[in-house]
Amino acid sequence: MPASLSSSQVNSYQTDGFLFPVDVLSRDNAASIRSEIETTERTYPKGSLPQPVSQYFRVGAHVVIPIMAEIAKTPAVLDAVQSILGPDLLVWSCELFIKEPNTTKIVSWHQDLTYWGMGETDDQLTAWIALSPATSQSGCMKFVAGSHKNSIVPHRDTFHEDNLLSRGQEIEVDVDEATATDIVLQPGQMSLHHGRMFHASGPNTSGDRRIGCAIRYVTPGVKQLVAQRDYAMLVRGCDVERNWINVAAPCQAFDADAMTLYEQIRRDQAAALTQGAAQPVEMYADTASRM
Numbered sequence: 160m161p162a163s164l165s166s167s168q169v170n171s172y173q174t175d176g177f178l179f180p181v182d183v184l185s186r187d188n189a190a191s192i193r194s195e196i197e198t199t200e201r202t203y204p205k206g207s208l209p210q211p212v213s214q215y216f217r218v219g220a221h222v223v224i225p226i227m228a229e230i231a232k233t234p235a236v237l238d239a240v241q242s243i244l245g246p247d248l249l250v251w252s253c254e255l256f257i258k259e260p261n262t263t264k265i266v267s268w269h270q271d272l273t274y275w276g277m278g279e280t281d282d283q284l285t286a287w288i289a290l291s292p293a294t295s296q297s298g299c300m301k302f303v304a305g306s307h308k309n310s311i312v313p314h315r316d317t318f319h320e321d322n323l324l325s326r327g328q329e330i331e332v333d334v335d336e337a338t339a340t341d342i343v344l345q346p347g348q349m350s351l352h353h354g355r356m357f358h359a360s361g362p363n364t365s366g367d368r369r370i371g372c373a374i375r376y377v378t379p380g381v382k383q384l385v386a387q388r389d390y391a392m393l394v395r396g397c398d399v400e401r402n403w404i405n406v407a408a409p410c411q412a413f414d415a416d417a418m419t420l421y422e423q424i425r426r427d428q429a430a431a432l433t434q435g436a437a438q439p440v441e442m443y444a445d446t447a448s449r450m
């Protein structure tokens with residue numbers, strides 16, 4: 160796999176606020192990760208964990224599910240991210256966005272940084288790795304080139320049941336959808352996007368699940384400005400600043416210590432993720448899993 164990005168790829172990211180496709184996993188590797196995820200879904204049916212297994216996959220998955228921490232540490236992914244953010248990298252969150260075949264779930268137009276409590280920093284990005292085909296038919300992401308050069312614009316909560324975002328948040332200003340680019344990816348390819356990027360995704364009208372793994376990388380200099388404390392996993396270089404409580408990858412799925420830490424992180428991060436909400440923000444709804 161190509162590792163570091165070329166200077167023209169870095170320039171393209173800086174100009175557009177996104178970059179794709181970047182090959183990071185072989186097809187076989189992507190298929191075996193998907194299979195391990197789906198085995199985990201089957202191993203933990205409803206009621207076997209305090210929250211539905213889809214909740215743990217949906218946010219902070221690297222804290223309790225070893226394969227998710229492994230994906231976040233993939234050398235080809237880190238090499239590409241390092242080309243943009245530099246040598247010291249932490250994972251703030253690792254999340255699966257799953258859309259079941261022929262379903263109506265969508266992601267509304269939003270900017271990721273809106274509720275992360277990190278201000279408007281450029282020192283973060285999301286790597287989104289396709290574990291099944293992400294196409295216009297299956298509801299791939301859409302990005303508006305250059306929109307990361309905006310500040311964080313006003314968002315409103317919709318709490319719409321078809322929205323995969325925690326509060327159904329959407330950008331209040333008009334987004335010119337005609338100018339958006341469909342981020343079509345084959346399994347094992349990734350896109351990178353900036354946290355102020357205007358982005359969304361439509362329903363999955365295909366016959367396969369659309370599975371994407373979104374990994375949020377930050378540099379040690381980024382600070383949590385809203386919640387009292389926040390957590391991240393060091394995956395490359397060193398963390399001299401110590402703005403983040405460093406967490407380790409779990410040794411086995413859902414072990415007791417990792418589950419306690421997961422709950423603590425969710426409680427602490429809620430201060431940022433729920434700020435200004437029009438109504439209580441629930442844990443992520445059980446929208447993703449087939450269980």
Ligand SMILES: O=C(O)CCC(=O)C(=O)O
Pocket residue numbers: 256266271285287298299300358359360371373
């Ligand atoms: O997977 C999707 O459709 C949306 C993901 C997303 O909004 C993100 O990774 O920031």
